[in-house]
Amino acid sequence: MPRILTYNVHRCLGTDGQLSPTRIADVIAACEPDVVALQELDVGRARTGGIDQAHAIAQALGMHVHFHASLRVHQEEYGNAILTRRPSQLVKAAALPGLTGKPSLEPRGALWASVNLSGTDVQVINTHLGLRRHERLAQIDALLGPHWLGHRACREPVILLGDFNASPRSRAYRRLTSHLWDAQAAPRLSRPKATFPSRLPLLRIDHVFVSRSIRVLRVETLRTPLARAASDHLPLLVEIQILQSRGHRPSVAYAQG
Template sequence: MPDKPIRLLTYNVHSCVGTDRKLDPGRIANVIAEAEADIVALQEVDVGRRRTGGVDQAHMIASLLKMQAHFHPALSIAEEQYGDAIITALPTGAVKAGPLPSIGETRGALSVEIMVGERKLLVVNTHLGLRGRERIQQMTTLLNSGWLRGTTEESIPSVLCGDLNAIPASATYRLAARSLKDAQLTGAAAPRATFPSRYPLMRLDHIFVSHQLTVKKATVLETRLARIASDHLPLLADIGFSDP
């Protein structure tokens, strides 16, 4: 029996503040629930921040979805945190989190080993910086310093995803595309932009997979709810394991 594909979603949630300026983590959870994702990578998540009511958005969204959250604060000011999360109901193993070389706002990455049946999948979630040179350094760090554990045959099948702030013509994107496959280029459908959510013009959010994985389908969620819940649209990919 063929393995059922794993559905992975990456989503910059803009601190759960929508394009209508409403703060609503429940709405973000609804967008994710509609997508029926198994693994969710979130960027721009607020935890304990006054500006968003002091809520732990990562755990709130996870509990609404009956999942578990792993959160990494790229930025911490006293009790207030802001960063990236990976949420899933699947069993998880090793977690790695840390900063990336940053010029402006501090950026980081979060990786979680996830058990998919008998197999291990490594998911790395990140939100790269706004300057080109900074993004190249950050991507080089992710590709070369053990975040993705190399791309040898025996390494764990891996996904690198998130808001890379990089369009496909950029040097950062090309760097990732050298050793990983862009999920949006593997299907029959033309790639879709993810930002801004109301009138998407730019493909800034990406899912890249290692050679041990196949992408069955990749789509950008353009539902009415997704267009107002955040300023980015979620990107969704159905991923399977290539036969060993």
């Protein structure tokens, strides 16, 4: 069954102060994922030695990479990526809205790839939302709108995942779960697992949301000593089964509970 992983890698800077894309790749490899969504990658930035972290991690894993720079200053980039060994095509990569009058906020973005899993093209959208409530709500409205999840090409099965900076009690989370299932809320699964901070995870802000043609079989976080040290987030792994889809758009609301 396909295994999907989301992981905020904190520019490969560990909780022990060590900078190591190789260690991040080792954590990912232990999960044996088919698709990996990464956030907070540095590409060509002086602060992390000029390394292209997205390609370095992908090369170590033997995966292809799609990268989108949310922030670009001269030749330095910072953003998110989708990695996979499966046949895939980048559909869209673009900025998400910020707050009017707040130009100093960190730019945010998303990227969308179509990945063939179990013979089915799955639409995978990876994002990293802002820290302010109104900022996140504007970004979620954009993701649910006609250029992303509401686009005619974004048909089931669909996976929206990443670091949403939103807990299950937040308005942002509730807005998303009126359209998609939270993988950790699937029936018969164990208690939802927190991912942040990695040393003592208390917050559930990294999420995998799925459309109705996806059945969630298993969810886990990797809590090994290596994972606790490699980043300030733990990776969230979801094992899925893709059900027969009739090409429906995922923008119809499905209430949970």
